[in-house]
Amino acid sequence: GAGVSQTPSNKVTEKGKYVELRCDPISGHTALYWYRQSLGQGPEFLIYFQGTGAADDSGLPNDRFFAVRPEGSVSTLKIQRTERGDSAVYLCASSLDSTGARAQYFGPGTRLLVL
Amino acid sequence: QKEVEQNSGPLSVPEGAIASLNCTYSDRGSQSFFWYRQYSGKSPELIMFIYSNGDKEDGRFTAQLNKASQYVSLLIRDSQPSDSATYLCAVTGSGANNLFFGTGTRLTVIP
Numbered sequence: 001g002a003g004v005s006q007t008p009s010n011k012v013t014e015k016g017k018y019v020e021l022r023c024d025p026i027s028g029h030t031a032l033y034w035y036r037q038s039l040g041q042g043p044e045f046l047i048y049f050q051g052t053g054a055a056d057d058s059g060l061p062n063d064r065f066f067a068v069r070p071e072g073s074v075s076t077l078k079i080q081r082t083e084r085g086d087s088a089v090y091l092c093a094s095s096l097d098s099t100g101a102r103a104q105y106f107g108p109g110t111r112l113l114v115l
Numbered sequence: 116q117k118e119v120e121q122n123s124g125p126l127s128v129p130e131g132a133i134a135s136l137n138c139t140y141s142d143r144g145s146q147s148f149f150w151y152r153q154y155s156g157k158s159p160e161l162i163m164f165i166y167s168n169g170d171k172e173d174g175r176f177t178a179q180l181n182k183a184s185q186y187v188s189l190l191i192r193d194s195q196p197s198d199s200a201t202y203l204c205a206v207t208g209s210g211a212n213n214l215f216f217g218t219g220t221r222l223t224v225i226p
Contacts, residue, residue, distance in 0.1 A: 033213060042119070042203050042216030043159065056213060091158055103149065104214060106158040 002027065004107030006092050012113045013082055021077040021110045025094030032075050033104060034067055035091040043091055049075060050097070082114045118142075121204050121217035129225050134191040136202050136220050141185070144209025148180055148187045151203040153219065159203055163189065194224045 005024045013019050025032045031050050035043035045059040049069040057067070064082075069075040079086055089109040095102040118141040128134045136150075147166055151159035165171045165178040165187065177190040187206075191198055201221045205214040 031212070035214075040218065042205070042218050043214070045213040045215070048213050056211065059213070089158075099212070102212075103161050103164050105161060106151075109158045 004092055004094050004105055006090075006107040006110050008110060009108060010111045010113075012115065014115050015082060015084060017082050017114075019079050019082055019112065021079075021090050021112070023075045023077070023092030023094075023107060025073065025075070025092070026105060028096070029094035029105075030072070030097050031095045031102065031104075032069060033093040033095070034075070034077050035093065035106075037089045037091055037109070046077070079112075082112075084114050087112055087114045119204055119206055119215050119217040121202075121220050123218055124221040125223055126220055127223045127225055128194050130194060130196060132194050132224075134194045134198065134222055134224070136189040136191070136204075136222065138187045138189075138204030138217055139185055140187070140204075140206045140215075142206070142208050142215075143182075143185060145185075145206040146209070147207040148178070149205040149214065150176075150178060150187075150189045151205060151216075152198075153201045153203055155200075162202075191222075194222075196224045196226050198222060199224050 033048040034046040037043045047057040052072045064080045067077045091109045093104040093106045095104045149164045150162045153159045163178045171178045175192045179188045201219040203219045204217040
């Protein structure tokens with residue numbers, strides 16, 4: 001079946017601009033996670049959704065970052081007033097549910113470059 | 116701060132040998148443990164998960180968990196050049212469903 005998809009695959013923007021990154025999880029997966037990965041590091045948790053609600057947004061670095069999942073499927077990560085330090089690969093993952101034992105499957109990521 | 120530690124490597128093994136990858140974690144309440152493989156420029160791909168102390172085998176891969184020592188490892192038997200990648204250890208924290216990742220160990224299998 002289809003895996004997690006993310007668009008765009010690459011995004012180049014200028015400092016101060018607004019960007020939206022989209023994630024479409026595996027069909028039937030109710031839990032959706034956003035991570036950010038910088039070069040040479042492991043993925044770093046940002047936020048996760050169980051259904052439509054953000055169950056844990058403790059990883060969001062500041063209030064410039066926001067994510068929504070209005071219908072419990074597709075999610076959008078929104079970054080306002082982008083900074084050069086926001087440059088990273090943004091990964092989305094989904095799992096069958098949010099039980100801690102569930103395996104998370106990652107999408108291909110969106111590579112964000114802020115100039 | 117939950118920490119997951121891995122030797123960054125690089126770890127080099129000859130083709131056909133056993134590769135041993137190690138990971139320690141700081142949160143004694145962690146319940147679930149995952150190994151992901153990540154090729155350069157690609158996203159993490161799930162290899163194995165383990166929840167209980169002991170060994171779990173899947174083909175050429177064996178995951179080992181020792182909760183008392185807060186240690187999890189991945190053995191790759193009959194290593195192949197296609198196994199060359201970065202291997203990420205990930206754990207769930209107590210009371211949390213998100214994953215905490217190590218920085219990964221870069222493995223090179225030499226033909």
